[in-house]
Amino acid sequence: MTSTHAFWLAGRQATGEDSFDVTNPWDGRLVGTVAVPTEAQTEEAVAAAYAVREEFAATPAHVRAAALDHVVRRLTERTEEIAQLISAENGKPIKWARGEVGRAVSVFRFAAEEARRFNGGDAQRLDTDAGGTGRLGLTRRFPRGPVLGIAPFNFPLNLSAHKVAPAIAVGAPIILKPAPATPISALVLGELLAETDLPAGSWSVLTVPNDKMPALVQDERLPVISFTGSGPVGYSIMESVPRKHCTLELGGNGAAVVLGDWSTDEDLDRAASRIATFSNYQGGQSCISVQRVIADTSVYDRLLPRIVAAVEALVTGDPSDAATDVGPLVSEDAARRVESWVDEAVAAGATLLTGGERDGATYAPTVLTDLPDTTTLAGEEVFGPVLSVRRTDGEAEAFAAVNASKYGLQAGVFTHDLQAAFRAHRALEVGGVVIGDVPSYRADQMPYGGAKQSGVGREGVRYAMEDYTYERVLVLTGLAL
Numbered sequence: 442m443t444s445t446h447a448f449w450l451a452g453r454q455a456t457g458e459d460s461f462d463v464t465n466p467w468d469g470r471l472v473g474t475v476a477v478p479t480e481a482q483t484e485e486a487v488a489a490a491y492a493v494r495e496e497f498a499a500t501p502a503h504v505r506a507a508a509l510d511h512v513v514r515r516l517t518e519r520t521e522e523i524a525q526l527i528s529a530e531n532g533k534p535i536k537w538a539r540g541e542v543g544r545a546v547s548v549f550r551f552a553a554e555e556a557r558r559f560n561g562g563d564a565q566r567l568d569t570d571a572g573g574t575g576r577l578g579l580t581r582r583f584p585r586g587p588v589l590g591i592a593p594f595n596f597p598l599n600l601s602a603h604k605v606a607p608a609i610a611v612g613a614p615i616i617l618k619p620a621p622a623t624p625i626s627a628l629v630l631g632e633l634l635a636e637t638d639l640p641a642g643s644w645s646v647l648t649v650p651n652d653k654m655p656a657l658v659q660d661e662r663l664p665v666i667s668f669t670g671s672g673p674v675g676y677s678i679m680e681s682v683p684r685k686h687c688t689l690e691l692g693g694n695g696a697a698v699v700l701g702d703w704s705t706d707e708d709l710d711r712a713a714s715r716i717a718t719f720s721n722y723q724g725g726q727s728c729i730s731v732q733r734v735i736a737d738t739s740v741y742d743r744l745l746p747r748i749v750a751a752v753e754a755l756v757t758g759d760p761s762d763a764a765t766d767v768g769p770l771v772s773e774d775a776a777r778r779v780e781s782w783v784d785e786a787v788a789a790g791a792t793l794l795t796g797g798e799r800d801g802a803t804y805a806p807t808v809l810t811d812l813p814d815t816t817t818l819a820g821e822e823v824f825g826p827v828l829s830v831r832r833t834d835g836e837a838e839a840f841a842a843v844n845a846s847k848y849g850l851q852a853g854v855f856t857h858d859l860q861a862a863f864r865a866h867r868a869l870e871v872g873g874v875v876i877g878d879v880p881s882y883r884a885d886q887m888p889y890g891g892a893k894q895s896g897v898g899r900e901g902v903r904y905a906m907e908d909y910t911y912e913r914v915l916v917l918t919g920l921a922l
Contacts, residue, residue, distance in 0.1 A: 445476070446473050446475045446628050447628075448628065448631075448645075448646055448647055449631035449634075449635065449644070449645055449646040450482055450485060451485065451489035451490075451645055452634070452640075452642065452643070452645070455476070455482060457476050457477045457482055458477075458479055459476075460474050460475060460477055461474070461475055461477060461621070463475055463530050463623070463624065463625055465530065465532065466532035466768075466769045466770065466773075467760055467761075467768060467769045472526075472529045472530045472625065473530075473625050477650060478647050480653070480656075483653075483657060487616065487657070487663065489641065489642030490587040490615070490642055490643070490644075490645065490662070490663070491586075491587055491614075491662040493640050493643050494587055494613075494614055497584075497614055497639075497640050497642075497643045498612040500612050500639075500640065502556050502557055504638065504639075505556045505609055505610060505639075506553045506556040506610075507637070507638070508637035509549050509550075509552045509606060509609055509610065510550075511637050512606075512630075512633045512634065513546055515633040516542060517546055520546075523542050523598065523626065523629055524539040524541070524542050525761075526626055527597060527598055527623075528760045530597065530624075530626065531594060531595070531626075531771065532724065532760050532768045532769040532771060532802065533724075533760055533768060534760045534765040534766060534768045535762070535763055535765070536763055541596055541598055542599075544602075545599045545601075545602040548599065548602040548885045551606075551885065551886045551902040551903075552606035552607055552609065552610040552902050555607075555902055555903050556609075556610035559582070559903070559906055560581055560582045560910075562581050563579070563581075564578070564579050564580075565577070565579075565580065575920050575921070576916055576917065576918050576920070577916070577917045577922060578915070579914070579917065580912050580913070580915075581913060581915070582611070582913070584611050584613035585665050585686055585909060586613065586614075586662075586664040586665060587613065587614040587615065587616065587662060587663050588608045588615040588665040588667060589615075589616050589657060589660075589663040589665065589667070590604030590615055590618065591654075591666070591667070591668040591670065591678075592604060592617065592620060592627060593620050593669045594622040594623040594726075595723055595726040595727060595728075595771070596723075597619060597626040597627060598626040598627070598629075598630065600669050601617055601619060601626065603669075603885070604667050605617055605630065605634075605644065607902050607903075607908075609643075609644070610902070611906045611909050613909045613910070614642060614643045614644065615643075615644050615645075616645045616646075616657075616663065617630075617647070618647055618648075618649050618657070619648065621650065621651060622772065623771070624648045627646050628646055628648070630646070655681070658678055658681060659682060664685055665685065665908075665909055666678060666682065666685055666686070667687075667900075667905070668688070669900075670691070671692060672691040672896075675690075675691045676691075679897070686908070687897065687898070688897065688898030688899070688908050690889070690890060690891070690898075691728070691891065691895050691896040692821075692824075692848055692895060693728040693729055693730075693732075693848050693849075693851065693880075693891065694732050694733060694821070694822050694847075694848040695730055695731050695733065695850065695852065695853075696732070696735055696842070696846070697712075697731045697853040697855065697879050698736075698839045698840070698853065698856075698865075699734065699735070699736040699737060699744055699855045700737050700854065700861060701739040702856055702861070703740065703856055703857065704740050709740060709743055709744050709747055710747060712744065712855045713747035713750070713751045714751050715878060716748055717748060717751030717754070717755060717806075718751075720732065720826065720827075721752065721806045724768055724769060724770045724826055725770075725823065725824060725826035726824050726825070728822070729850055729851045729882075731853070731879050731880065732823055732827065733830075733831070734748065734830040735831055735839045735843060736831070737832070737835070737836075737839065738832045741830075745794075745810070748828070749794050749795050749808050752795055752796070752806045752807075753795050753806075755806055757805060757806065767826055768803070769801065769802035769803040770803070770804060771802070772802055773801055775802070775825070776802045776803065779804045779827060782817050782818045782823060782827070783796075783807060783809070783827060785817055786809060786816045786817075786818045786819075789815065790813050791809045791810070791812045791813065791816065791829070792809060792811045793809055794809065796808060796826070804825055804826055807826060808828050808829075809827070809829045809830070810829065810831065814845075820847065822848065840865065840868045840869060843869055844868075847894045848891065848893060848895045849869075849870045849871040849894070850872055850873070850880070850890075850892075850895040851872060851873040851881075851882075851891075852865070852869050852875070853874075853875045853876075853879040854869075854874060854875070854877075855877060855878075856876065856877070857877075862874075862876045871892055871895075872889070872892055872895065873887075873888075885901065885902065886901055886902055886903070887901050888900075888904045
């Protein structure tokens with residue numbers, strides 16, 4: 442790691458007049474100083490993206506795929522270095538940081554594969570009516586235009602990859618704006634892109650402060666916005682640019698349902714282990730982490746002590762230690778917010794079974810029961826290592842409890858019953874239903890996104906590629922079909 446990091450302006454490194462420090466949330470040490478672009482430099486990046494849009498869209502697929510393949514190789518070669526960086530700037534335990542780099546490798550690999558087969562064209566005979574005699578419709582997809590990708594802090598590399606890789610795959614210029622707390626991972630990604638033969642201007646990584654973003658969001662030369670982050674910010678973006686194409690990946694209040702047929706000791710041990718791990722991985726700072734457990738009354742009394750024991754067995758501490766399961770939150774302010782929500786819940790009548798303590802930016806993995814529906818913790822996304830457990834009587838009541846949330850990102854259902862799995866798929870108002878596991882499972886090639894207040898649109902490499910493009914039909918006339 443270097444102590445000072447330039448941003449990437451139209452494929453080249455640049456520095457501005459200002460800078461800011463990135464610190465490690467675990468111990469407060471300086472990770473690096475990051476340069477901030479001036480308004481003129483931001484304008485230069487946007488102008489370059491707009492100017493190159495037609496050239497980049499016409500770039501041969503093999504050129505774009507080769508660039509993506511190069512990033513795959515270089516990420517693989519630099520995995521440990523980049524994982525250490527993610528852990529340092531984010532506070533993520535090193536084992537999860539290594540997993541994040543591996544996922545980013547997969548995203549770029551999937552994008553390289555899709556770039557080679559995307560947009561093959563769909564031919565349609567139009568002579569099904571007399572007026573279409575001799576006519577053939579050929580449909581292809583073309584980029585909507587340059588993309589503004591806004592990435593969050595919790596997966597600073599992989600969620601940047603989910604913005605950048607699909608854009609390159611379809612030939613859409615992209616300006617990536619990383620989170621201020623964790624920008625350096627994205628700047629390292631810029632290093633790898635700079636080693637490719639992509640056209641100048643086709644990508645930039647701009648460390649623009651949040652208070653300078655409205656002008657960038659409003660710029661008509663960036664017709665596509667892909668945002669991952671909080672609901673209030675995401676919806677304010679979409680409402681401010683109603684004529685733009687926006688993809689919003691927002692919050693969740695992830696529920697894990699344990700139905701009555703998931704009842705053997707082996708079943709309950711597995712459910713407890715998965716729930717404990719994925720309510721606390723990344724410090725609970727994942728949109729699909731387990732925040733709610735909804736257990737059938739027939740298994741509740743056997744499941745609850747297993748969950749508490751599994752949570753208490755997690756190792757909390759220094760994220761650079763390979764044995765650590767749970768590190769700090771991204772900041773002490775974030776930990777204080779979680780603390781205040783738990784304190785409010787306990788004051789309102791919730792029962793604290795374990796955890797409930799803060800040490801700086803670290804909040805102890807916490808389990809609650811008897812959580813009143815009126816509390817903030819019950820209705821909002823905690824984005825911290827906090828879990829509530831409730832009992833329900835039967836499948837219908839359990840599914841209704843899942844749907845009672847204003848969020849609808851993903852849900853997990855522990856059941857062996859295939860019919861129950863299909864009923865869950867039909868009944869649950871979420872973007873994804875995971876059977877036999879927690880809602881926290883995400884494969885980077887699958888469609889990912891939510892319902893209700895969890896956002897609009899879908900990511901997952903091919904689905905993002907479709908989102909960044911639109912269909913254009915070519916009608917050929919006078920053909921002997």
